[in-house]
Every structure is written in structure tokens, then in C-alpha cells.
Amino acid sequence: MITIIAETIRNPRFVSEDGSQINCFVKFSHMKEEHEFTASAYDCEKHGREIWSQCINGDYGEVKAFEPRVIDFNIPDEGYQLNDSEIEFLKYLDLINEENTKKSYRSVAILWGVVLDKILNTLILRSFPDKNPNKLDIRTFDKKIKFSAQHNLITDEQSKRLNFIRHIRNEAAHNWDLTGGNSKLIENLKSLYELDHSSLFEYIEDAEHLIQMIYSGSAAMISIALKNISAGLIEEAN
Numbered sequence: 195m196i197t198i199i200a201e202t203i204r205n206p207r208f209v210s211e212d213g214s215q216i217n218c219f220v221k222f223s224h225m226k227e228e229h230e231f232t233a234s235a236y237d238c239e240k241h242g243r244e245i246w247s248q249c250i251n252g253d254y255g256e257v258k259a260f261e262p263r264v265i266d267f268n269i270p271d272e273g274y275q276l277n278d279s280e281i282e283f284l285k286y287l288d289l290i291n292e293e294n295t296k297k298s299y300r301s302v303a304i305l306w307g308v309v310l311d312k313i314l315n316t317l318i319l320r321s322f323p324d325k326n327p328n329k330l331d332i333r334t335f336d337k338k339i340k341f342s343a344q345h346n347l348i349t350d351e352q353s354k355r356l357n358f359i360r361h362i363r364n365e366a367a368h369n370w371d372l373t374g375g376n377s378k379l380i381e382n383l384k385s386l387y388e389l390d391h392s393s394l395f396e397y398i399e400d401a402e403h404l405i406q407m408i409y410s411g412s413a414a415m416i417s418i419a420l421k422n423i424s425a426g427l428i429e430e431a432n
Contacts, residue, residue: 201223203245207257215234286309290306302409307359339353361382384399
């Protein structure tokens with residue numbers, strides 16, 4: 195796993211009343227531009243804790259005071275009720291984040307495959323409500339991607355992204371080697387980088403880093419896109 199290096203840090207300000215979180219602008223070595231970053235005293239990542247400590251010590255000037263903000267989301271009094279699919283998705287995200295925190299990147303790769311398989315399955319069944327699910331040729335992740343592409347449920351680019359993810363998931367599930375020595379793994383991780391992340395991140399050929407930052411980012415983006423398509427089908431049906 196690569197070492198995250200903060201090249202520049204500026205404009206720290208408290209964003210929690212107890213002082214445990216500080217926002218600042220940071221240029222990291224693995225990113226192409228400066229971005230706002232929240233450093234926490236209890237960050238699961240070492241660089242997050244170090245940046246917080248440095249800010250507290252005054253290394254980057256005085257930390258600006260915490261200013262409470264009131265945000266009005268115009269949510270109706272009755273609120274919004276999550277449906278079962280959304281609750282399940284959030285549970286999967288919590289589990290993936292937990293594995294990420296433990297640096298269990300093999301589990302992260304496999305879990306995103308499980309999530310996307312289920313989301314694609316739901317999308318297909320909602321798109322063909324009158325079909326007998328047992329007669330649809332969608333038993334595997336591969337077949338679900340092909341079926342969705344053939345019936346224009348997903349775009350060509352989404353199909354490519356899903357296949358890169360599928361290959362990575364398969365390597366995580368069936369190959370003991372999740373390092374730079376696994377050429378198929380690296381090839382597909384680099385393809386995801388070029389497709390989704392080349393404008394934001396520097397390319398660093400480290401398998402664990404690529405799974406954590408690149409693979410997970412692409413999987414999250416396609417998951418949300420497919421869930422939005424699936425939700426639109428429910429609205430049309432109603």
C-alpha cells in the first residue's frame with residue numbers, strides 16, 4: 195500500500211464543536227490537484243490523524259473557529275422513508291466501509307461485485323416484470339451484464355465498466371495474488387482508472403491503492419447510476 199503524503203496544507207478551520215475535525219485544503223501526492231479535506235483526530239487513516247495533529251500544533255497557521263451552520267433541506271414534516279432496497283444498499287456500504295477500514299481489500303473487491311450483481315438483477319426484473327425470472331439467462335454476473343447491454347438497459351460505457359469490475363472481482367475471488375504481479379488484475383484496474391479517474395488521480399501501480407481508491411470509486415458510481423435507472427422504472431410504472 196502506498197504512503198499518502200500531504201505536499202501542501204492551508205486554511206485549517208474547525209468543523210466540529212469539540213475540535214475533533216478540521217477542514218483544510220490539501221494537495222496529496224497521489225492526486226493531481228488540491229482538494230478540501232477533513233482531518234480527524236480519530237481518522238482510521240494515519241495521514242488524517244497526522245494532518246489534524248499538525249493543524250492543532252499550528253503548523254499551518256491559526257485554526258479558524260468553528261462556525262455552526264443551519265442547513266434547510268426543505269424536507270416535509272413527515273420526512274422521507276427509505277424503501278427496503280435503499281436500506282439494504284446502505285447496509286452493504288457500511289460493510290464495505292468496514293472492510294476498507296480494516297484494509298481487507300480482497301473483501302472490498304468481492305463485496306462490490308455482490309452489490310452490483312444484485313442491483314443488475316433488480317434492474318432486469320423491473321424492466322421485464324411479465325417475464326418468468328427462471329427463464330431469463332441471467333444466472334451469473336457476466337450473463338446479467340450481457341443481457342442488460344443487449345436490451346439497452348445500460349450503455350456501452352457502463353457495460354465496459356461493469357466488465358472491468360467483474361474481472362477484478364473474479365481475480366479477488368479466485369486468485370491468491372492481489373499484487374502488481376497479477377497482470378490481469380492490474381490491467382483491469384488501470385482500465386477503470388483511465389475510464390473514470392485520470393483527471394483526478396495520479397496513476398500509481400499499487401494493487402491495494404487501486405482497489406481502495408479506483409475500483410471502489412468506479413463501483414460506487416455505477417451502483418448509484420444503475421439504482422437511479424431502476425428507481426425511474428418504478429416511477430414510470432406508478
